[in-house]
Amino acid sequence: MDSTLETTFLGIKMASPVLTASGTFGFGEEFRDFVDLSRLGGIMVKGTTRQPRRGNDGVRITETPMGMLNCIGLENPGVEYFLSDILPRIKDEMNVIVNISGSSVEEYGELAAMLDVPGVAAIELNVSCPNVKEGGIVFGTDPAAASAVVHAAKANTKKPVILKLSPNVTDICLMARAVEEAGADAVSLINTLIGMEIDIERRRPVLGNVTGGLSGPAVKPVALRMVYQVARAVKIPIIGMGGIASTEDALEFLLAGAEVVAVGTANFTDPEVTMKICDGIAAYVRRQKLRSYRELIGKANDGFLRGDLV
Amino acid sequence: MPDSTQKLLEDAKVKGQQRLAEGVYYLAVHAPKIAAAARPGQFVDIRILTGAFILRRPVGVVAADRENGIVAFIYRVIGRGTRAMAKLKAGDTVNLLGPLGNGFSMEHKHPLIVGGGMGLSPLFFYAAGMKGKADVLMGGRSEEEVFWRSLFAGIAKNIHITTDDGSVGTKGFVTELLPKLLSEGSYDAVVVCGPDPMMKAVAAIAKEKGTPCQVSLERRMGCGLGACLSCSIDTAHGRRKVCKDGPVFPAEEVFF
Structure with missing residues (x-):
């Protein structure tokens, strides 16, 4: 363990500011052969819903220039199975942040209440899954709807509540301010950008769901710009994500104003990448003669609102 | 039968490549740890380092020579990834993740x-x-x-x-x-x-x-580790992942 990487985020003690993004890291245990899970700040587990979901039919993943599109469609075993079979297996090994998705405001409240149990470190509200027809994206693009979801979650749990912001909006700062106002403890950004690919031989969309979420290095400049803007718009802390694949990428997000970062698609390219990023940040901190990585947060952002807080 | 073998990451030097038929290639790489661990029916996720690839390519193992540490593949060129693979020459490096999946049951007599x-x-x-x-x-x-x-x-x-x-x-x-x-x-x-x-x-x-x-079974895959659910299928026992629970299944489990 490296003390320069340690932090406390939303009251959660983290060994490093490197987390893994929902949907790219399963429940953590799938990566046990490659990752010391205790070195991660936390694992944002696969999007969980009230009922089990089988997800979308047809092709669910395709590679794009420096990225990928997915349309899994929130396949998951449901919150009850998560609580009875998965959480007991993983809770002592890592900080478990549960990503939840509801089809109504009430369902977010119900999920938040069910997950208000020992072993859950925080709850991340997925209001921006681009791959499901009901709910999801509607909550993610309407400030009033997103606020209602935050209210419902906060009223039903004592856990910190993180809202995952969608980049598929005109003004992400408007959304960030609305959910801050509604009581969100933090925001995570960005979720995937909606995209598509067409098979020119078959003359059909490649993905079974026609469109999918774009992720990977291709989205990094967009994600970084949004983190930078949101860091100037709200005072709640930011989990920065979107195409982070290297130490340098992670440092950019921290300098833009993210307090911790999450790695997603890069876990597919290199299952060990999170460990390399932890080592890389620690080496950078030493090279810069700092005591903690925290001294980097927001340092490239002169309008950073949390400057006095971190 | 879920897989239980330890999964490895290994940089592998290309030993040689040979064209077997139009668009079909034989690729042999030096990966002693994976060669020692691989069982018939398992596959390897190949990361092609000569190009900007985000996803690895799952390829079935055709042979594993434990003595010489060689893992071999036969594949057909079907897209950008396999086109880049076909250009690999002796001395080039690829990164392997594997062995993955469960493999065939070896119990039968005939x-x-x-x-x-x-x-x-x-x-x-x-x-x-x-x-x-x-x-x-x-x-x-x-x-x-x-x-x-x-x-x-x-x-x-x-x-x-x-x-x-x-x-x-x-x-x-x-x-x-x-x-x-x-x-x-x-x-x-x-x-x-x-x-x-x-x-x-x-x-x-x-x-x-x-x-x-x-x-x-063969499906498009993302992580190869059972995390991303790109390769989920319906089975007689509910949803299963081809990369982790398969790729080998009893026929009645997947065609029901």
């Missing part, structure tokens, strides 16, 4: 292998592991594709061939010959890998004849 196209690749590893106990029924589009015959010669006991155009063996699909072979051959298992419609038809005939059947 199995019949049924394969088509690149499906014959993992089946070759299986046939070699069965040390002459297996027969093979292979189907191809034309004579050129049955280069597999020369590979299987000496590994499988009896080789039966069908081609779509009748240029080699029996004209038609493998399903032309299968019922007769199963009736006469005293096989205790059918092990099949190929296009889904072929596997489904073979599984149906095996079921009719009362012969247990294992199938090896």
Whole structure:
């Protein structure tokens, strides 16, 4: 363990500011052969819903220039199975942040209440899954709807509540301010950008769901710009994500104003990448003669609102 | 049967590459740890380092030479990734993640292998592991594709061939010959890998004849570790992941 990487985020003690993004890291245990899970700040587990979901039919993943599109469609075993079979297996090994998705405001409240149990470190509200027809994206693009979801979650749990912001909006700062106002403890950004690919031989969309979420290095400049803007718009802390694949990428997000970062698609390219990023940040901190990585947060952002807080 | 083997990441030097037929290549790499661990039916996720690739490419293992630390693959060029693979030369490096998946059951005494196209690749590893106990029924589009015959010669006991155009063996699909072979051959298992419609038809005939059947599925994959759910399928026991719970399944579990 490296003390320069340690932090406390939303009251959660983290060994490093490197987390893994929902949907790219399963429940953590799938990566046990490659990752010391205790070195991660936390694992944002696969999007969980009230009922089990089988997800979308047809092709669910395709590679794009420096990225990928997915349309899994929130396949998951449901919150009850998560609580009875998965959480007991993983809770002592890592900080478990549960990503939840509801089809109504009430369902977010119900999920938040069910997950208000020992072993859950925080709850991340997925209001921006681009791959499901009901709910999801509607909550993610309407400030009033997103606020209602935050209210419902906060009223039903004592856990910190993180809202995952969608980049598929005109003004992400408007959304960030609305959910801050509604009581969100933090925001995570960005979720995937909606995209598509067409098979020119078959003359059909490649993905079974026609469109999918774009992720990977291709989205990094967009994600970084949004983190930078949101860091100037709200005072709640930011989990920065979107195409982070290297130490340098992670440092950019921290300098833009993210307090911790999450790695997603890069876990597919290199299952060990999170460990390399932890080592890389620690080496950078030493090279810069700092005591903690925290001294980097927001340092490239002169309008950073949390400057006095971190 | 879920996989339980330790998964490894290994940089592998390309030992050589050979064109076997139009668009079909044999690639051998030096990866001693994965060579020692790989079992027939398992696959490896190849990260191509010569180009901007985000996703690894899952490829079945055709042979693992433990003594010399060599892992080999036979693949068809179908897209950007396999096009880049075809350009690899001796001395280039790829990164391997594996061995992945569960592999074939090796318990049977006299199995019949049924394969088509690149499906014959993992089946070759299986046939070699069965040390002459297996027969093979292979189907191809034309004579050129049955280069597999020369590979299987000496590994499988009896080789039966069908081609779509009748240029080699029996004209038609493998399903032309299968019922007769199963009736006469005293096989205790059918092990099949190929296009889904072929596997489904073979599984149906095996079921009719009362012969247990294992199938090896191919799907697009993301992580290869059971995390991303890109390769989820419906089974008789609910949702399963081809990369982690498969790629080998009892036929009745996936064709139900």
